[in-house]
Amino acid sequence: MTNQFGIYLHVPFCVHKCSYCDFYSFTKYSSGDFAPFVDSLVREARSAAKWLKTQKRLQQPVTSIFIGGGTPSLLPARYLKTLFEVLAQEFPWAPSIEITLEANPETITESLVEEWKAQTPINRISMGAQSFQPEYLKALERLGSAEKITEAAGILKKAGFLNFNLDLIIGIPEQTPEQIKKDIEWAVGLGPTHISNYNLTLKPGHVLFKKLPNDDDSADLYETARLELKAREYEQYEISNYARPGFECSHNLLYWTGGDFLGLGPSAASRFFWDGVFQHRKQLADYAQYLKQEKFESVAWNINSQEQTQLEALFLELRRNSGIDIDRFFKKYGLDLTKSSKLPFLEKAGFLEMQKPTLRLTDKGRLVADTLVCELI
Ligand code: SF4
Numbered sequence: 001m002t003n004q005f006g007i008y009l010h011v012p013f014c015v016h017k018c019s020y021c022d023f024y025s026f027t028k029y030s031s032g033d034f035a036p037f038v039d040s041l042v043r044e045a046r047s048a049a050k051w052l053k054t055q056k057r058l059q060q061p062v063t064s065i066f067i068g069g070g071t072p073s074l075l076p077a078r079y080l081k082t083l084f085e086v087l088a089q090e091f092p093w094a095p096s097i098e099i100t101l102e103a104n105p106e107t108i109t110e111s112l113v114e115e116w117k118a119q120t121p122i123n124r125i126s127m128g129a130q131s132f133q134p135e136y137l138k139a140l141e142r143l144g145s146a147e148k149i150t151e152a153a154g155i156l157k158k159a160g161f162l163n164f165n166l167d168l169i170i171g172i173p174e175q176t177p178e179q180i181k182k183d184i185e186w187a188v189g190l191g192p193t194h195i196s197n198y199n200l201t202l203k204p205g206h207v208l209f210k211k212l213p214n215d216d217d218s219a220d221l222y223e224t225a226r227l228e229l230k231a232r233e234y235e236q237y238e239i240s241n242y243a244r245p246g247f248e249c250s251h252n253l254l255y256w257t258g259g260d261f262l263g264l265g266p267s268a269a270s271r272f273f274w275d276g277v278f279q280h281r282k283q284l285a286d287y288a289q290y291l292k293q294e295k296f297e298s299v300a301w302n303i304n305s306q307e308q309t310q311l312e313a314l315f316l317e318l319r320r321n322s323g324i325d326i327d328r329f330f331k332k333y334g335l336d337l338t339k340s341s342k343l344p345f346l347e348k349a350g351f352l353e354m355q356k357p358t359l360r361l362t363d364k365g366r367l368v369a370d371t372l373v374c375e376l377i
Contacts, residue, residue: 006064010265011072019141024267024285025070047296049090061094064251073103077115100124105152126165132186153190165194173211177224193247266290323360
């Protein structure tokens with residue numbers, strides 16, 4: 001059973017730090033930082049390729065590349081071009097490779113997008129909209145506006161980037177189901193092939209933490225979004241992700257199906273399924289140290305136990321609406337889900353459904369997916 005293989009590149013620069021953001025990113029940078037940063041990414045990519053090919057006999061082609069951040073759309077196209085050239089020299093690419101660039105609407109201009117088209121193989125854009133309503137954008141401290149998001153989507157489409165995602169956030173304090181419907185209506189009107197709909201999560205102590213909706217209200221908002229997107233023919237394929245048929249994000253599917261991924265850049269994570277277990281490697285979220293790093297193998301690998309691997313695989317694979325093929329799951333991870341003592345109860349209670357060989361969450365189960373995984377194992 002050959003795993004799919006994807007590459008993630010992390011670009012840590014942002015114009016402004018949004019209040020809810022937990023990703024590793026920083027705003028104190030200048031254009032003079034781009035060249036040394038790209039040099040480091042190139043060094044890491046070449047070193048990783050050498051190590052993976054010699055030590056781990058890595059042969060499978062790359063099926064997806066995702067450049068995330070941070071705000072990767074801040075990197076001028078010539079640097080992206082260099083990165084793709086290096087990745088193409090170091091790794092074989094599958095003919096149908098999906099290549100996604102994350103972009104913030106306020107960074108998108110006609111000339112920039114034309115450069116992406118002319119100089120890079122990017123074939124998918126993922127844009128952070130979050131909301132189209134000024135009060136919520138303000139609460140999240142987003143720089144964008146409904147007008148800017150709309151303009152950016154128009155620029156993408158005009159340049160031929162028809163395959164694009166919009167991220168939306170639900171559960172913003174005081175957000176109502178009606179307002180979620182309005183956001184979805186606006187988003188759908190821009191013609192994305194994919195919409196992600198994530199719940200706002202904040203750390204205790206954040207100024208908005210105590211204003212977050214309770215569990216019942218969150219479930220209402222989630223259901224409103226799900227039904228609204230369904231009515232507009234965006235098919236849910238994962239707890240928080242919806243797509244027009246055929247436009248599911250390959251890179252995210254790779255995460256949820258236990259695929260292998262190489263993460264490059266500060267704070268990027270890698271995961272490979274080797275010797276029957278997941279092995280993880282996580283870069284330190286330390287930009288200065290990252291620039292000095294010479295060798296890919298200088299960051300240690302964390303080897304999961306079989307139990308940890310099974311838990312992680314179940315947690316991820318059950319998220320997909322298509323569910324888990326229990327025979328395949330047993331062959332790959334050594335866990336026979338039919339032997340779970342809680343399975344009959346969870347089925348009867350309407351959280352899970354089994355149509356052999358597939359086990360999947362029901363709509364009710366999707367609301368409490370993480371709890372169910374702990375019950376099942
Ligand atoms: S633009 Fe994205 S990565 Fe940057 S701070 Fe805002 S949410 Fe975080």
